Amino acid sequence: MNQLLNQDLQQMDALLQEIKDYSILFLSSIDTLPVKSATASFESFELPQKGFGGMQTMHQFRKRYEEHLAGNSGPRNWGFVTGGATIPAIAGDWLTSVFDMNASDRDTLPFKIETETIAMLRQLFGLPDAFSGAFVTGATMANFSGLAIARQWIGQRLGVDVAQEGMAALSKVRIVSCTPHSSTVKSMAMLGFGRNALVKLPTLPDREAIDIDSLTEYLKASNGEQVIIVASAGTVNTVDFDDLQAIAQLKEEYGFWLHVDAAFGAFAACVPTYRELLKGWESADSITIDAHKWLNVPYDAAMIFTRHQHLQLETFKNAGAAYLGDPEKDYKYSNYIPENSRRLRALPAWFTLVAYGAEGYEAIVNNNIDLARQLGLLISRNNSFQLLAPVRLCVVCFTLNVPDEEKQLAVDAFIQVVNDEGKVMLTPTVYKGIPAIRAAFVNWRTTAEDLTIAWEDMRQQAAALTVA
Numbered sequence: 001m002n003q004l005l006n007q008d009l010q011q012m013d014a015l016l017q018e019i020k021d022y023s024i025l026f027l028s029s030i031d032t033l034p035v036k037s038a039t040a041s042f043e044s045f046e047l048p049q050k051g052f053g054g055m056q057t058m059h060q061f062r063k064r065y066e067e068h069l070a071g072n073s074g075p076r077n078w079g080f081v082t083g084g085a086t087i088p089a090i091a092g093d094w095l096t097s098v099f100d101m102n103a104s105d106r107d108t109l110p111f112k113i114e115t116e117t118i119a120m121l122r123q124l125f126g127l128p129d130a131f132s133g134a135f136v137t138g139a140t141m142a143n144f145s146g147l148a149i150a151r152q153w154i155g156q157r158l159g160v161d162v163a164q165e166g167m168a169a170l171s172k173v174r175i176v177s178c179t180p181h182s183s184t185v186k187s188m189a190m191l192g193f194g195r196n197a198l199v200k201l202p203t204l205p206d207r208e209a210i211d212i213d214s215l216t217e218y219l220k221a222s223n224g225e226q227v228i229i230v231a232s233a234g235t236v237n238t239v240d241f242d243d244l245q246a247i248a249q250l251k252e253e254y255g256f257w258l259h260v261d262a263a264f265g266a267f268a269a270c271v272p273t274y275r276e277l278l279k280g281w282e283s284a285d286s287i288t289i290d291a292h293k294w295l296n297v298p299y300d301a302a303m304i305f306t307r308h309q310h311l312q313l314e315t316f317k318n319a320g321a322a323y324l325g326d327p328e329k330d331y332k333y334s335n336y337i338p339e340n341s342r343r344l345r346a347l348p349a350w351f352t353l354v355a356y357g358a359e360g361y362e363a364i365v366n367n368n369i370d371l372a373r374q375l376g377l378l379i380s381r382n383n384s385f386q387l388l389a390p391v392r393l394c395v396v397c398f399t400l401n402v403p404d405e406e407k408q409l410a411v412d413a414f415i416q417v418v419n420d421e422g423k424v425m426l427t428p429t430v431y432k433g434i435p436a437i438r439a440a441f442v443n444w445r446t447t448a449e450d451l452t453i454a455w456e457d458m459r460q461q462a463a464a465l466t467v468a
């Protein structure tokens, strides 16, 4: 054994202790670190001829990167939809690396843990047992998987095995949606549907949800066209939900594939008062739910739920690799999703679900919604701002109160100065053609005190930018 490898093996205890101490140091200062790291420039780092060994490498890391680390998973990162990581989730993630198991085969412990975790998630979301689920790397891959299985389903209806014959054997397919996430369109590009196969139907007035009348007309006119509907259960700008119940009814009549992108909106199911937003989603063929957002596990994890295991197998099976067994007989996760070798991605979720249960998640979701509402109220009462949509769940969408032609510059300047200040992170967007700002609340650590800190800064910066 190489001398450094051996040295680290002997010093494992000290090295892991050092990492534990450093983790505690970092996590206990996360809410005082700037939320966004400044773009740093580094001198190039050469591959060492003789390595440093573990302990020295830890010091090298700290010397080089520590001062640039930011509180990305801290309580005031309201940019994108950025979840944090609960302590048990971090423990599960750490142990995932410690065990370093490949989570695929049925007769292994990782398989059991993943299956058990999926069952707990089904309970958390109130999804019927008819849905099977699997972990993938993110909602993008979950959307990709849902659309891949939909493609196989369309082929089946046309008498073509697309997984065998390829896309050329398929006639025209339309992906119908209203406010799709960019990852849906990206998945269309990756799957050979092409981005142009997207049909974007109109929203209801002042909403991001699909106009059901337009959808009905579209379906009536689309005689014989092959249709996949991607419904939104939580849009990123205003957390709007398509009327899933109405779509489910149309599905009975028109028989399309229904994929529901519920990346973070699924968590409405954790709170009885919001659960009805998801009514009808149990009729979906496939559902995307992210874990690294509102479940608060570390990157990268999401789930794909589907009702069509056999089509899923046809789509993702490893065919003709003797050493991987017979995909029809030996159940393996790797025959149902894009990834083959995969980490035990379910373990962080298992830890946090067991640690906090349904009540814990109800509390996290409620607290985040409550804080979003409070911010919405502060914004609507302040002259420098303009609230652009009611706060439906956990995202506040607003802009600055300046003339239209000055909005873009003002919004850009506001975001720059607030994010550089580092107390809170916000992301820009465009809502109904208006340059806008989003604040998304999905972190378990966010408190009323964080709201006060962030609001003080936002209010002052906006006042300075909006004086006439």
Ligand SMILES: *Cc1c(COP(=O)(O)O)cnc(C)c1O
Binding pocket: 081, 137, 138, 139, 140, 141, 143, 181, 183, 234, 235, 236, 261, 262, 263, 264, 290, 302
């Ligand atoms: C975040 C998000 C995605 C993409 O998720 P990743 O985890 O970044 O791959 C897809 N759909 C919706 C609605 C999202 O919010």
